[in-house]
Amino acid sequence: MGRPPTRAKEYRDGFYIEVRNKGSQTGIKIIRKTEEEMILAIREYEKTKEVIILGESKNGKWIKHEA
Secondary structure (H helix, E strand, O other): OOOOOOOOOOOOOEEEEEEEOOOOOOOEEEEEOOHHHHHHHHHHHOOOOEEEEEEEEEOOEEEOOOO
16 A cells, blocks of 8 residues: 555546446546537446536636536
8 A cells, every 4th residue: 555646636638427336426427528528428438327427628627517
């Protein structure tokens, strides 16, 4: 066992979603390069999992999109 990291994780550029089992508190983050790929992944996973859209990361910063 090592020491836990002290710096925050830097996210790569792309669109992020979190996929969880239904009723679970934790999940995994999935990255896609384009918004269209993200939407296809959401459609695939939402059949059996709970999907949360986290948003887009660019240059290590989260970008807010107006809906």
